[in-house]
Amino acid sequence: MSEHMAHTSARRVTLWLGYLLPWWIIIPLGTWLIYNNASSRELDQISYAQRDLVAHDNRLVEGYLTKVYKDVLLLAGSTASVLDSSAAAPDALLASLFSDIGRAYPQYMQIRWLSNQGVEKVRVDRAGPQLRVIAGQDLQDKSSRYYVQQGLKTAPGKVYVSPLDLNVEGEKIETPYRPTLRAVTKVVTASGDTQGLAVLNLDASKLIAELRTSADAMLVDEQGYWLVGPDASKEWGFMFNDPSRRIQVEYPEVWQHIITEQAGQFLDEHGLWTFARANPEQELQISADEIPELYTLSRVTTPLVLQRQLQLFYFSVGAAVLLMVSCLAGFLALSSRRLDTKAKELQHSNAQLTTTLGQLQASQDELVRTEKLSSLGLMVAGVAHELNTPIGAGMLCVTTLADRLRDFKQAFLAGGVKRSELEQLLQHQSEGLQMAEASLNRAATLIQQFRQVAADRANADIQSFSLQALVADILALTHGQWKHSGHQVVTDIPADIEMISYPGPLGQVIQNLLHNALVHAFTLGDTGTISISASVSAAQSVDILVSDDGIGIAPEHIKRVFDPFYTTRRGAGGTGLGLHIVHHLTTEVLGGRVWIETGLHERGTTMHLRFPLDCRLPLQETLAE
Template sequence: MKKSRAYTIALAAMLLAGLLLTAVVYYAAERNQFKVWEYRAVAEAERMSNELIYRMELEREPLLSLATLYKGSREVTEEELRAAHDNLFSFTQSRNNMATGWYNAALQQFEQTSGNFAWPVTQELPTPINLAIEHSLNNGSNLYVAPLFQYETKSYLAMSVSVMNNGQEGALIVVIPFNDILMRVASDILDQGKSLSIFTTEQPLVNHAQLTPLATEAEAIHFMSLEFGGNTLNFRWALDADNSPLWQESNLGLFIIFVGITVTCLAVFAYGAVLFHNIRVETSVQQRTRQLKETYEGLQSANAKLVQQERLASLGKLVAGISHELSTPISNAYMGASLLDDVVNDLKQLESPPKSVTKLEETASLLKSSTQRATDLITSFKEVSIETTSTKPSHLALKDLVDEVITSLKTDIQKKNFSVSNTVDPSLYVEVFAGQLATVLTHLVQNALVHAYASRAEGRVDIYANEVDGNQVELCVEDFGEGMKPETMVRIYEPFFTTRLGQGGSGLGMHVVYNIVDAVLLGNIEVQSTEQKGTKFIIRFPKTRQTKEFR
């Protein structure tokens, strides 16, 4: 059976390994396909970024051409500037809305403008344009590129160069809408699984690209930085494989799954055929040996149970006999006490009852209560003896059984000024052999009285129970006495082991408890103890038995 289970586990493991390997290869193929797309998409993004920088570099040419006009003429009028501006864009077929202006340094204002120049003479200029003018005036004829800046929600690129006009010092400025340059580069492909954000070092939170974001979540993000005119542009590309033309659908994954499952099933089938053939051979060889072993074990088990039943039956007969022999004299004593009680009542009816009638009445009452208590104990003892030899468990309230055990030990408890509490839920019913469970509780309470509080004049024992795991009951007997040493806990269930050697202890009580819990109650017992703090015994047994007969 174990080998069969091992073979089954081996087949399952082989099947699982094959499927796992197929999944790994499929994942690797899909991952590789994604990486190929990612590399291509990143390469395309970097190409477009460099092309944008190149386009921005080309925007210097109009400024240089117009600067040549100023440097080649003594004086350039505003009409000449506008004509040159129109001719320049007519020849180059440029489509941007570049604005041009000549700034008079002495007057500190624009004297000449051309194109869609957004800043009137009286309006304060944006800071990047002022920086461009200041830089050109202070650095001669060097062309200066200002950082990208935003004005009224639009981004602009400004460039300047120092030129003279009619003997006056000034600077020639061109301002170009940045979006015009960007769209010439990316208008055809930005909506195909790509989106771009551009930030500058000066304005790290301002996106100068202002393009439509992706419709779905990006599968990859690529960052890069490029230099333009001494300024750093930070590019953030969002790449979406779902809408990218660079993504190439492939049936390789389906092919890998088909091949992997097919090969795995064939391998498992072949290996399984070999394994189950071995199982049939081993089963045939071991069948008779197993039958003989089962027969031998069955005989041993039956013999052990028979011996145990005989011992229990003998004990039950002994207890029943003793109980019967005691019940007769106790009954006679109770009848005598009743007769004495009647005599006392007759004496009380006399006109002058003797003085001893009060003592006789107390004696009769004490004798009746004592014989009644003895009768109750004998009745309980008979019930225990009957349950001990019974083949059927009883369905009873656990709290009532605990009360009976406490009642049977009442003399010992009161003699030592001890208290035993029973907090078991009255609604908790169990199906057990009542006599055997009573024996267990009796031993545990007596052990607490004798061992836990050996050096104390008083003490407390708590008995409580909980229902756990549906059909399991956890019955606890706890004291708060001296506790046990670790070496004692290890040997507590050994037969003839006692810590009171020579003082009347036989060392069989806890061994009997263990055997009853294990063999009769079909449960287990656990001990928890700490020196000088106390000991707790936990008995776990089924609430209802799986079998209706004790065999």
């Protein structure tokens, strides 16, 4: 008992797992795939936007670097030209030239020419929209400034562009902050002498302001100091000797990406990072050490927020669906157990029904075979009846001829035979032999027809035959069934209808319909007409109509006349298989259709048959019965 309970419990667990396990795998996996697809699609959109932003900022920075680089070379060339001209007052001429440059390019806040010792010789400052020429004691010694020292070390024709820093005046950082880029190059005269340095101070405030228009934009220098960052208090740390204000302190993994890649994009726990290094070297055809390294960045936390929202939404939906499916699967498992019990009961019942059905099918097959034999028996009886007449007539002729021949022999032996008697005997013998021959030929024809029809029904081989000849054979063989009934059988079948089909089954169909009309179409004592007609349609099919002008078929019986064992003459010997055999042979063997048409006022019945002229081809027409 315990083993049975354990087996039942194991089957129950297996059944539940069979229903639940696939869904516990499919739904979480499908939810993850849908979430991943939606997350990737949203992330791609954000990624494209951030790459465009960083690319725009990068081009902006590269434009400033390229501009100051080219302009300082132009400034140095112009300064050298003035010095080569041997002008009486070169300083005044340079001050005028620098002022013109300042008016043409308002982004420059200082334009200077320094001596080889780093002392300012000509300087033009910008104070708002105004330009001011600095002279006399206001000129400063800049020899201690790093950009002057680097400029003095630079080879002629080369440019030193300082890092982006804050402008310093009088050893103090100017406030408000003025981000500055300084470009320095040597002034070389036509004779090859170095006549100091040309220096441009580019006011990068506009650049910084443009970068700040996007809340996500950032700018760091080659040491990782924030120049534009998410926290203004952490910017320009190198100006205050504060190394903690660097990106690698707060985001070391981001800095590793920046220093090892020219540009890139990645997602971490802080957000989506996009970065690129300003690279004007290719356009200017210079080495990287002449231009400071500046990196534009952006960081957005939207993807992280979006991922959390999508995770919450999709996983909540997935959990809800999984819960509902689990409940449904549990219900199905419970129902399956109940159905399994019912199935076993039905299986037992079905086994019993199968046995009973097999017995019924065997009985039906036997009855159908009996009905077919009965149909053939009726034909045999008719043939036997028909053979009695020619055989009896032949026997009578032979007997009469024998008697006459015996009388003539006796007269001949007696010697009393006249010529006229001999001629009379010969004439009688000739007439008698002709009559006997005709009777025997008639009998032979009937036997040949019967043998052909019986053989066709047994073999059911496809043959080419004349429909008119087949119907004529059937009527000749069944003549005994209807010639004494008082009914008239007429035919209208063209002689040119040639069919390729099964003549045996088709003959049995026509015989069964003829017999059915003789038995059922007329009341006792009435006489009528049964007609058999045929015609060929354009669809290569032949229509055969077996009609009578009898009492017709009641509407309640029409739909059931082709059912097996359905008959209205059960007590009069009817089996209900005749029309069932007609329907079976017509549809299953001959590839045709059969339906019933009633006459006016439900008088008379027409059995309408339609077959393909060649049974190897399908019937082309769909019929509405």
